Amino acid sequence: MEMLTNILAATVVAGTPLLLVALGELICERSGILNLGQEGMMLMGAVAGFVAALSSGSLLVGLVAAMAAGVAMSMFFGFMAITLAANQYAAGLALTIFGTGLSAFVGAGFVGESIDGFTRVAIPVLSDIPVLGRVLFDQDPLVYVSFVACAGVAFFIRRTRGGLVLRAVGEDPDAANANGLKVQAVRYMAVAFGGGMAGLAGAYLSLAYTPMWTENMTAGRGWIALALVVFATWRPGRLLLGAYLFGAASILHLVLQGLGWNSPTELLAMLPYVVTILMLVLLSWDPARTRLNTPLSLGQPYRPSH
Numbered sequence: 580m581e582m583l584t585n586i587l588a589a590t591v592v593a594g595t596p597l598l599l600v601a602l603g604e605l606i607c608e609r610s611g612i613l614n615l616g617q618e619g620m621m622l623m624g625a626v627a628g629f630v631a632a633l634s635s636g637s638l639l640v641g642l643v644a645a646m647a648a649g650v651a652m653s654m655f656f657g658f659m660a661i662t663l664a665a666n667q668y669a670a671g672l673a674l675t676i677f678g679t680g681l682s683a684f685v686g687a688g689f690v691g692e693s694i695d696g697f698t699r700v701a702i703p704v705l706s707d708i709p710v711l712g713r714v715l716f717d718q719d720p721l722v723y724v725s726f727v728a729c730a731g732v733a734f735f736i737r738r739t740r741g742g743l744v745l746r747a748v749g750e751d752p753d754a755a756n757a758n759g760l761k762v763q764a765v766r767y768m769a770v771a772f773g774g775g776m777a778g779l780a781g782a783y784l785s786l787a788y789t790p791m792w793t794e795n796m797t798a799g800r801g802w803i804a805l806a807l808v809v810f811a812t813w814r815p816g817r818l819l820l821g822a823y824l825f826g827a828a829s830i831l832h833l834v835l836q837g838l839g840w841n842s843p844t845e846l847l848a849m850l851p852y853v854v855t856i857l858m859l860v861l862l863s864w865d866p867a868r869t870r871l872n873t874p875l876s877l878g879q880p881y882r883p884s885h
Contacts, residue, residue, distance in 0.1 A: 580710070586827075586834055587714045594826025595725045596621075596780040596788065596797075601804040601811070601818050602725075602732050603776025608808060609736065610769035611749040611876035615671025616656050617777050618801030619678020623648045624781025626686040629792040633694050642782050649778020650771050652678055657770040661763055664880035679795065689792045696790025697721060719787050721779075728776070733815035745769060749874035752881045762881060777801070803855050810858045812872040821858070828854040 600617050607614050627648035632641025652674060659670040697719040705716040715726075736742040744765060747755045752762045780800070785792055803825055811817035832847030840847075 584710050584713050586830070587710070588718070589830050589833075590823055590827040591714060591718060591722060592788065592826070593829045594822040594824075595722050596783045596800055597804055597807060597825055598725050598729060598819060598822035599721075599783060600777045600780035600801060601807045601822060602728055602815065603773035603780075604804055604808050605811070605813055605815065605818060606732060606736075606745070606776075607769050607773035608877055609745050609749045609813060609874055610766045611752060611874050611879065611881070612657075612660060612766050612770055613667045613671065613878040614653070614656055614660075614674070614770060614773055615668060615805065616652065616674025616678065616801075617773075617804055618797055618799070619675035619682075620649045620652045620774055620777035621678075621781035621784070621797045621801045622682035622795070623652050623678045623685075624778030625785040625796055626682040626689075626781075626792055627778070628782035629694070629785040629790075630685065630689060632786055633689065633692065638694075638697060638786055641786050642779065645778040645782030645786075646775045647778070649774040649776070649781065651774070653770045653774025653777070654767075656774075657767050660880070661766050661770070664882050667878050667880065675801070683794045686792045686794065690794065691791070693791040694786070696785075697787040721783050721787050724779075729815055729819050736815065746874075749876055752876050756883055762883060766881075780804075799852070803851065806855045806858070813874070814872065824858075825851055825854060 600621055604614065604617055624645035628641040628645030631644030632638050635641070655677075656670055656674045659665040659673075660667045699717055699719055700723075702716040702723075706712040708716070736745065744755070744760055747758075748760060748762050748765045755765075756762050781797065784796055784800075789796070807818060807821045807825065810821050829851040831850050835847055
């Protein structure tokens with residue numbers, strides 16, 4: 580039982596950065612904007628957070644810097660994709676390439692350095708619950724932030740006027756504009772939120788998961804998050820389950836090694852990506868369900884008529 584509890588707790592930790600960045604992408608895509616630059620924004624958040632925390636001695640300053648870096652990167656993307664109505668696929672890919680190169684340049688002098696990152700904080704009473712207490716309520720503070728963020732996004736989309744406006748803009752920007760909604764402003768705010776969450780996800784990697792900076796430390800998590808949003812069919816509840824599924828896949832190779840599984844580590848490390856492909860294949864068996872929740876204007880540039 581102790582081993583199972585440890586595996587489940589590690590699954591939550593491994594799934595947290597995926598959940599954070601995917602929540603931001605979900606909001607972004609609900610507005611009709613497809614941002615393929617999540618990997619680049621995560622890397623910039625990771626290096627900015629680490630450098631700021633190391634320089635200031637404050638993890639909170641690191642978090643703020645990481646989110647600011649993510650938002651700044653997203654605004655660069657927003658200017659191309661929203662103001663200039665550039666192709667969103669090309670702009671997102673350019674953002675990832677730019678972020679990968681810039682993060683390597685900024686972090687070149689900090690490779691191999693480490694800091695005292697976030698540690699676990701047990702919530703009184705709740706952490707004493709058998710199994711679940713250790714898995715859900717004896718984690719680092721950013722895991723708790725991810726729980727709140729997931730619940731907040733679900734509530735915002737389904738229960739608030741702002742969520743209704745967001746969905747209206749994502750479904751039909753022309754109709755939304757005709758009804759007086761500021762389509763461009765809504766999309767900029769959605770893109771900024773996505774950037775902030777990507778920066779926070781990057782900071783989780785460099786300030787909590789492995790409190791150090793190494794080049795390309797996101798290891799493709801930004802791309803997996805994009806697939807995760809499709810797998811979840813743009814619903815936060817499924818996003819939570821999907822993030823932990825991928826999190827479990829990412830630690831499975833460690834578990835198998837611990838059990839004495841005699842396989843190449845490189846082969847086992849491919850498991851998260853294999854799971855990603857399998858989930859997308861399974862999802863394609865029910866295209867009607869996917870189309871039902873897909874924002875109709877996703878990926879399409881919009882120019883206001885007046």
